[in-house]
Amino acid sequence: SLIVSNVVDTTPPVLSNGAPTGTLPAGTTQTTLSLTSDENANCRYSTTAGTAYISMTNTFSTTGSTSHSTIVPGLSYGNIYNYYVRCQDTAGNANTNDFIITFSVASAPDTTPPTVNITTPANGVNVTETIFVNATAFDNVGVVGVQFRLDGANLGAGDSTSPYSIIWNTTT
Numbered sequence: 001s002l003i004v005s006n007v008v009d010t011t012p013p014v015l016s017n018g019a020p021t022g023t024l025p026a027g028t029t030q031t032t033l034s035l036t037s038d039e040n041a042n043c044r045y046s047t048t049a050g051t052a053y054i055s056m057t058n059t060f061s062t063t064g065s066t067s068h069s070t071i072v073p074g075l076s077y078g079n080i081y082n083y084y085v086r087c088q089d090t091a092g093n094a095n096t097n098d099f100i101i102t103f104s105v106a107s108a109p110d111t112t113p114p115t116v117n118i119t120t121p122a123n124g125v126n127v128t129e130t131i132f133v134n135a136t137a138f139d140n141v142g143v144v145g146v147q148f149r150l151d152g153a154n155l156g157a158g159d160s161t162s163p164y165s166i167i168w169n170t171t172t
Contacts, residue, residue, distance in 0.1 A: 009091035013037035018101040026106040033101055034069040041087040043068040053086040053094035078107035114139035127170050134165045
């Protein structure tokens, strides 16, 4: 006997393995978005959450099977990127929820050294006994602390709070 089954596909593709993730190295200007689907599908993406598949204008350059990828250019230092992906299978079932691929690009390396100025005692003043040494520090990114040094050796612990200062016993 012959059994005929009319199974109709009403389930959109299941998406997984989105990449990249985490933080990409500083200086990364483009990357490859990729993901897999549990059935042959065509995938699209948006940078706006909740965009319907039919309204997404960005298509993956490699799609139509279960492996999908595309290059996204224009990345820059210190930014977080969210790409919202939806796919449609060969039966016309499209995802109604976003599959999110999130990553960031590391900030530019800090190549500018901070500037530190001793504010007291004044330059050239003779000092005796125990005194306060005070300093200001500036940097284009931020200052985490100042380590006072005397003849190349640390003078006490570093100070992580502005205004930066230390008590120095000049007799030792």
